[in-house]
Amino acid sequence: MSETATNAACRLGNCEVCAAQPARYACPKCEVKTCSLPCVQIHKRELNCDGIRNRTKFLPLSEMTAREFMSDYCFLEECTRYTEQRKQDRWKHQRELPVPLQRLRTAAKQRGIQLKLLQSHFSRRQQNTSFLDWKLSRLYWRVEWIFTHSLDPSTHFVDARCDEQLTLTALLTKYFNEPHKQLQPHQAAGIGQVSLWLRAEGVKRSGTRCFQLAPHKTLAANLAGKTIIEFPTIYVSYEQRPPEGLEAIDSDEELDIVPPSAEVKPTTVKATQPTEPTDVFALAASFETAQDDASTESSSDEHEARDEV
CATH class of the missing domain: 3.10.20.90 (Phosphatidylinositol 3-kinase Catalytic Subunit; Chain A, domain 1)
Incomplete structure (x- = not known):
């Protein structure tokens, strides 16, 4: 017998069906300890047990382990998924x-x-x-x-x-x-x-x-x-x-x-028109033209001042 089986036998005790062999399995539903497949089948037939764990059974917080917490988490996820599917299918109740x-x-x-x-x-x-x-x-x-x-x-x-x-x-x-x-x-x-x-x-x-x-x-x-x-x-x-x-x-x-x-109508926000990209070369040309005009005006002013003198 392997070390794992030996530890399980020490923890579970003797088989509750035949009481002759150390128990190796525990039923997830009724927690009956058994040692072999024939004992498992006997306990299912006599106790009318299907071997499926009751996921909604009350368990004190002090007895909960990481496995129970993970099982509850998966169960809540399944409930949420089922609820969302029922909400999305509007005609399901009518078909039934x-x-x-x-x-x-x-x-x-x-x-x-x-x-x-x-x-x-x-x-x-x-x-x-x-x-x-x-x-x-x-x-x-x-x-x-x-x-x-x-x-x-x-x-x-x-x-x-x-x-x-x-x-x-x-x-x-x-x-x-x-x-x-x-x-x-x-x-x-x-x-x-x-x-x-x-x-x-x-x-x-x-x-x-x-x-x-x-x-x-x-x-x-x-x-x-x-x-x-x-x-x-x-x-x-x-x-x-x-x-x-x-x-x-x-x-x-x-x-x-x-x-x-009475439904609130969504307000539409008008998108602002994007500004056209500025041509850098045209801007530079206009700036040079403005400088030339300013220099022309200043030179004409100087000539007028000389003539007056």
Whole structure:
């Protein structure tokens, strides 16, 4: 046995699988000490281990060596490279969407609605039942109704299929005709006296802001010009004011996306015209001509002075 193997055996101890031979290897993932390939295969099969080190496992700073530091550095570089690639590929998320969702988003865009779809592991994405009936060219939205100022603060109802061509009053009629203990204040006020508010998305401080909706207009008309994440959430209040904790804004107020008119245009700096190179010989000739003219004038002045004397 070589000196390196002897040192490793002394450091690792006996094999944890067969306990008969000195250990020569340590699993990068579970740190099980083994002595040979058969023992490595046994430990992988019994512990369901793939032998790949967990690069995000917590390790105390006192136990870190130069190898761990270099591994973390390479891992961060890989994360940065992956993030930059995702930023540069603008259409990657769209290609990953199923065809029905792409049609749904395209149809919403044609109606002036900016529909944003989340990743598949989000609960709001899994709950969304909105779809496009491409034969009728009509959208059916999943709508979440939250009745504020009710006896139960968490009172909310969900409609899986709301025709975009129906008015909000028509969509809410069933909640005012059927008796609901939690909706007694709203039913007492009447459907004509309630106010509707859409949860704001795509604006600054969207968590505390909302848009006022027109009950006599269709769902499509109310959602036009708005940003929707998966499906709309509408607050129903029997008072003519926004729900508690929310403030009303206009649809074009304080958007998160800077409009093209507000973009700062780069200032153009006019380049100065380069001066033409000076001809040294022409400059010298003009200087000699000036000297000759000056000497001629001085000689003529001397002659005039002599004549006067």
